[in-house]
Every structure is written in structure tokens, then in C-alpha cells.
Amino acid sequence: MLESDTYPILVSWVEEYSERQFQEECFSFDTSSQTLFHFFTKNDSMSNSIADELQNLEEMAIRPDVVSYIPSLKNFIFIESKVVTLGLKEIGQLLGYCAIAQPEEAFLITTKKVSDSVLRALSVNPDLLNYGTNKKIKLGKLNGKALTLI
Amino acid sequence: MTKANLEHEINNWLQSEFVDENKILVEEIFYKKNLSKENNERLRHVNNIDLLDFVTDYAVLVNVNNKYEIGLINRYDSSIGVREIGEMQVYCRIASPIFAFLISSKGFSSEVSNFLLNDSIVEKLFSYQKRHLIGFQMVESSPNYDSILPMKYRKDLWMNLNS
Numbered sequence A: 001m002l003e004s005d006t007y008p009i010l011v012s013w014v015e016e017y018s019e020r021q022f023q024e025e026c027f028s029f030d031t032s033s034q035t036l037f038h039f040f041t042k043n044d045s046m047s048n049s050i051a052d053e054l055q056n057l058e059e060m061a062i063r064p065d066v067v068s069y070i071p072s073l074k075n076f077i078f079i080e081s082k083v084v085t086l087g088l089k090e091i092g093q094l095l096g097y098c099a100i101a102q103p104e105e106a107f108l109i110t111t112k113k114v115s116d117s118v119l120r121a122l123s124v125n126p127d128l129l130n131y132g133t134n135k136k137i138k139l140g141k142l143n144g145k146a147l148t149l150i
Numbered sequence B: 001m002t003k004a005n006l007e008h009e010i011n012n013w014l015q016s017e018f019v020d021e022n023k024i025l026v027e028e029i030f031y032k033k034n035l036s037k038e039n040n041e042r043l044r045h046v047n048n049i050d051l052l053d054f055v056t057d058y059a060v061l062v063n064v065n066n067k068y069e070i071g072l073i074n075r076y077d078s079s080i081g082v083r084e085i086g087e088m089q090v091y092c093r094i095a096s097p098i099f100a101f102l103i104s105s106k107g108f109s110s111e112v113s114n115f116l117l118n119d120s121i122v123e124k125l126f127s128y129q130k131r132h133l134i135g136f137q138m139v140e141s142s143p144n145y146d147s148i149l150p151m152k153y154r155k156d157l158w159m160n161l162n163s
Helices: A003-022 A036-040 A045-053 A088-101 A116-124 B003-020 B082-095 B119-126
Strands: A027-030 A066-070 A075-082 A105-110 A130-132 A135-143 A146-149 B025-031 B058-064 B067-076 B099-104 B134-139
Touching: A003 A027, A003 A066, A003 A075, A003 A105, A003 A135, A003 A146, A036 A045, A075 A088, A088 A105, A088 A116, A088 A130, A088 A135, A088 B082, A088 B119, B003 B025, B003 B058, B003 B067, B003 B099, B003 B134, B067 B082, B082 B099, B082 B119
Parallel strands: A075 A105, A105 A135, B067 B099, B099 B134
Antiparallel strands: A027 A066, A066 A075, A130 A135, A135 A146, B025 B058, B058 B067
């Protein structure tokens, strides 16, 4: 499976997840090909209406693979997808995005497994995945079209 | 600048900072080593050495008040972006290094320049425990002081040693 094959699956999943979680209509996108700034300043009405609500869009020169926009919170859910074993490097990438944008939730998803070095580090330092007050990156495993949070 | 040239410049800089200026007592420098897998008696004295199951371009074993500590350095011949900062952030959370540097011949990427004046984002991205990882452009074996982030380290690159 290519990483790009996972994007439509994750868009569907996060659309359902965010609407269930926040009890409102949310808007989910594959943003892998451009930065959030470029994606939401392109010329279509949906993107423009979301861009109008975001105050710090120009700082979001980051490229999470999939996002879901939650209108009532004016905030996002980020998903980063990997088709390799999740290592410390992969966590670092999403942690960087989260430090900048402070999304409401963030998921790091793999079609493989979580590396032993990550599991060992997490057992000693559970705060490794924290990116804000009470915010933590969640890990998940994608098996076909089924996503299981770890 | 090629990777080899950059490494040569970093080596010159480390020599001047560590040896000539004697800013810190260096016991050993490891190049691209996974420290958790090294058979080295002095490394055994470093806190949580078994968790340092990753590779940085340089890992510097230093002796501070008879206590062994680790410093980490990654170097790039491309510009430093959010991914590179995030990766070092994870290593810092695990290793609690006494210093951590990201060094590039090109400085920071344009994505970073979009928020470098936002102190809140810089703090979230660069801070670990009571210290900060520090990035800068290397020019002719010296840091370009105008390129250093977080900006407060432009006055003293080694401020972390006092915290």
C-alpha cells in the first residue's frame, strides 16, 4: 500500500470521527500535496470560508496529510499517515506540526507497527507525545480500511 | 556547501568551542552512533542511556561537575524545517541533553521564517525541560549569529549550560 492510498480512507474515517466527537458538521480534506496555508487560500468558496475564520493561517506553512476542520472550535484535527514502522523521527514530524498549529486532536497512523524504541521511550516518558495542555498525539494502526487506535 | 565541508566546519567549531575556549569538558564525541547500543563504560553513567535508541550526527559525552551528560547535534546541507526541529525535540525529551544544536549551511527554511517572530510558537517548538534546542546557520566554521533561533541565544549560545 502506498501512503497516498491511505489518504481517502483516513479522510472518511476522520470525517465520521470528528462529527461523532463534536456533534456538528465537520469538513475533512486530503491536504498532503500542499501546505495548510496554500490549501485554504486557494480559490474555492469552502476553503475561503474556513480561511476567513482562521487567525494565524499564514503561520501554517505545514503539511499534515489529512485534516478535519471543526467549525465551532475554529480548529483542526491533524492526521499524519505512514506506511513504515513508527519511529521517533515520525513522531517528531507531527510533534512539530502540532507545536505550531495546536490542533484539537492529532493522530499518527501506520500500516505497519510501532517501533520498540518508541514503546520503550513511552513506557518511561508518557509525556513524549504531549503538545499542549492536555493534548497528546494518538497513535493508530490502519489495517485495510479499519483503523484501530493504540 | 557539501556535507563533507559542513562537517569539516562543524569539527573546527567544536574544536574552538570545546578545546580552545575550554567551555565544556568533552570526554568523547560519537559520530552517527546509536548510544544505547554502544559498549562504552562511561556512557553507562549517563541517565537513561538505554533509551537513547536513535542516531544523531554527533553525540558529545561531556563531564559537568563529575557527572556525565550528553549533547546532541544534527547537521544538514539543506535548510532546517519543522520536521528537523520536531525530530530533535523528540530526542531531547528522551535524552534531556545538556545542549542540542541543529546546524545547517543554509539556515532555516521559509516555513520556519513564517513564525519566527511568534514567541509562543518558538517556545513550544524549541523548548524541552528547562532548556532549548538551538538552530543556526554555519558559515566559515562559525555560527551566523543573526540566524540563531531561539533569538535569545544570539547573546550566548551556551546559556543552556547554566540551567
